[in-house]
Amino acid sequence: MDIISVAIVEDNHDIRSAMELLINGSEGYACIGAFNNAENALEKIPQLLPNVVLMDFNLPGMNGIECITRLKGEYPDMQFMMLTVYEDDDKIFMALEAGASGYILKKTSPGELLDAIRDLHEGGSPMSSQIARRVVAYFQKQAKPNPALEALTSREKEILDQLSKGFLYKEIAGNLFISIETVRRHVHNIYEKLHVRSRTDAVNKYFNR
Amino acid sequence: MDIISVAIVEDNHDIRSAMELLINGSEGYACIGAFNNAENALEKIPQLLPNVVLMDFNLPGMNGIECITRLKGEYPDMQFMMLTVYEDDDKIFMALEAGASGYILKKTSPGELLDAIRDLHEGGSPMSSQIARRVVAYFQKQAKPNPALEALTSREKEILDQLSKGFLYKEIAGNLFISIETVRRHVHNIYEKLHVRSRTDAVNKYFNR
DNA sequence: AATGTCATAACACCAAAATGTTATAAAAAG
DNA sequence: CTTTTTATAACATTTTGGTGTTATGACATT
Numbered sequence: 001m002d003i004i005s006v007a008i009v010e011d012n013h014d015i016r017s018a019m020e021l022l023i024n025g026s027e028g029y030a031c032i033g034a035f036n037n038a039e040n041a042l043e044k045i046p047q048l049l050p051n052v053v054l055m056d057f058n059l060p061g062m063n064g065i066e067c068i069t070r071l072k073g074e075y076p077d078m079q080f081m082m083l084t085v086y087e088d089d090d091k092i093f094m095a096l097e098a099g100a101s102g103y104i105l106k107k108t109s110p111g112e113l114l115d116a117i118r119d120l121h122e123g124g125s126p127m128s129s130q131i132a133r134r135v136v137a138y139f140q141k142q143a144k145p146n147p148a149l150e151a152l153t154s155r156e157k158e159i160l161d162q163l164s165k166g167f168l169y170k171e172i173a174g175n176l177f178i179s180i181e182t183v184r185r186h187v188h189n190i191y192e193k194l195h196v197r198s199r200t201d202a203v204n205k206y207f208n209r
Numbered sequence: 210m211d212i213i214s215v216a217i218v219e220d221n222h223d224i225r226s227a228m229e230l231l232i233n234g235s236e237g238y239a240c241i242g243a244f245n246n247a248e249n250a251l252e253k254i255p256q257l258l259p260n261v262v263l264m265d266f267n268l269p270g271m272n273g274i275e276c277i278t279r280l281k282g283e284y285p286d287m288q289f290m291m292l293t294v295y296e297d298d299d300k301i302f303m304a305l306e307a308g309a310s311g312y313i314l315k316k317t318s319p320g321e322l323l324d325a326i327r328d329l330h331e332g333g334s335p336m337s338s339q340i341a342r343r344v345v346a347y348f349q350k351q352a353k354p355n356p357a358l359e360a361l362t363s364r365e366k367e368i369l370d371q372l373s374k375g376f377l378y379k380e381i382a383g384n385l386f387i388s389i390e391t392v393r394r395h396v397h398n399i400y401e402k403l404h405v406r407s408r409t410d411a412v413n414k415y416f417n418r
Numbered sequence: 419a420a421t422g423t424c425a426t427a428a429c430a431c432c433a434a435a436a437t438g439t440t441a442t443a444a445a446a447a448g
Numbered sequence: 449c450t451t452t453t454t455a456t457a458a459c460a461t462t463t464t465g466g467t468g469t470t471a472t473g474a475c476a477t478t
Contacts, residue, residue, distance in 0.1 A: 093348075096345055096348050096349060096352075097348070097349060097352035097353075099349060101342060101345055119338050123339065123342060124337070124338030124339050124341065124342055125338050125339075125341035125342035125344070125345045126338045126341075127338070127341055128333070129328050129329075129333030129334050129335045129336070130332065130333050130334075132333065132334035132335075132336055132341055132344075133310060133332060133333055133334035135334070135341075135344055135345065135348065136305055136310055136334045136344065138348075139302075139305050139306070139344065139347075139348070140305060140306060140308065143305075143306035144306075163409070164409070164413075165409075165413075166405075166407050166409035166410040166413060168407070196375075198375050198377075199408075199409060200372070200373070200374075200375035200408060200409065200412060201375040203409060203412070204373075204374075204375060207416070207418075209416075
């Protein structure tokens with residue numbers, strides 16, 4: 001069982017100290033750095049190279065998201081756990097996009113926090129199943145295509161797919177072995193059904209944007 | 210504590226029976242249907258309206274994904290848990306896109322299965338943190354923009370954003386208070402930097418496709 | 419048998435986009 | 449202080465895209 005090196009970025013002194021104590025007091029874990037703001041963390045973490053960084057969301061000055069973005073860019077293998085009181089979608093997605101792989105709430109018990117750190121280090125993404133549901137919901141939302149596309153015939157969908165890939169009309173005609181005039185015809189019908197007047201708008205609808 | 214009604218779709222007789230026994234033998238749970246294929250499930254589940262459906266991936270005839278897609282379309286509040294031996298990305302994403310909210314492995318212990326069912330019923334998305342990591346990774350991958358975009362000046366990014374929204378050159382000129390000739394110039398430079406030769410390709414790069 | 423939908427095709431017209439060339443002034447970089 | 453980058457602008461030419469109209473054969477529905 002190797003020792004997991006951990007750094008903490010958290011502006012509240014009490015919470016920071018408590019976590020530091022917990023981690024250093026537990027076998028298999030070592031807290032090698034604790035910072036009260038993002039700027040200090042950005043300066044020191046490159047020397048410390050911890051396995052796992054626990055990051056608060058709200059920090060004075062630069063916020064935790066920005067801090068993760070910068071560090072993750074330099075050290076892609078470093079693992080980040082967002083540790084926050086917020087459970088709203090925006091914050092969750094911002095953290096994950098920035099490169100956090102774990103997202104747990106501050107109210108999490110000490111034992112669970114340690115488990116989550118180990119889990120993160122071993123390649124998991126610890127998060128409550130409530131938070132997982134938000135992620136899954138986002139996933140599902142952008143998976144389902146625009147219902148307006150259902151009105152298109154299969155040939156029209158095929159044409160639209162070609163349009164979305166940036167082919168010229170004559171290239172589409174060549175690819176599908178039809179005349180360019182037929183392509184025009186289909187495109188016109190597609191535009192009518194989708195209520196758009198340009199290729200870009202049609203493609204945007206195709207990709208649900 | 211209300212009773213959670215559960216239906217099982219699983220072709221292996223032993224596993225199906227074992228799960229049925231487990232669920233019916235546990236307080237707070239009731240197995241109100243068990244089917245050995247998707248076709249039977251599709252026929253009976255609309256009458257039973259279970260809270261939760263446990264779905265196997267591989268079934269004879271129609272597969273579990275298709276079965277979820279159809280049921281979820283009709284009964285959006287019904288909760289689906291994928292119960293499988295597979296842990297590969299494709300299968301996970303297919304299940305989630307189809308409308309499954311939980312994804313757990315068959316080797317999960319009886320106690321954990323019951324917990325997962327309750328969790329799912331109460332609005333969570335039970336999944337192992339290994340599986341969560343796959344979902345998060347997918348999320349992160351499509352969040353990071355194409356590095357080629359970094360080569361664009363801020364003005365060019367602004368123009369590209371307008372292009373992506375389907376505005377005509379003259380509309381962009383109006384929106385940004387510049388001449389249409391300048392728009393042309395910028396678009397030309399954008400195309401060069403992104404190595405594309407059409408608006409649609411540029412927009413596709415902009416959206417990382 | 420009549421009606422509707424779909425995929426195919428042609429022609430004309432105008433609008434819009436892409437290409438090529440040239441140029442100027444401000445700002446940033448060296 | 450020169451060089452480079454950036455944002456601005458104009459003009460000519462060619463290619464591509466969008467609209468309107470019309471038409472035909474295959475199939476499916478009524």
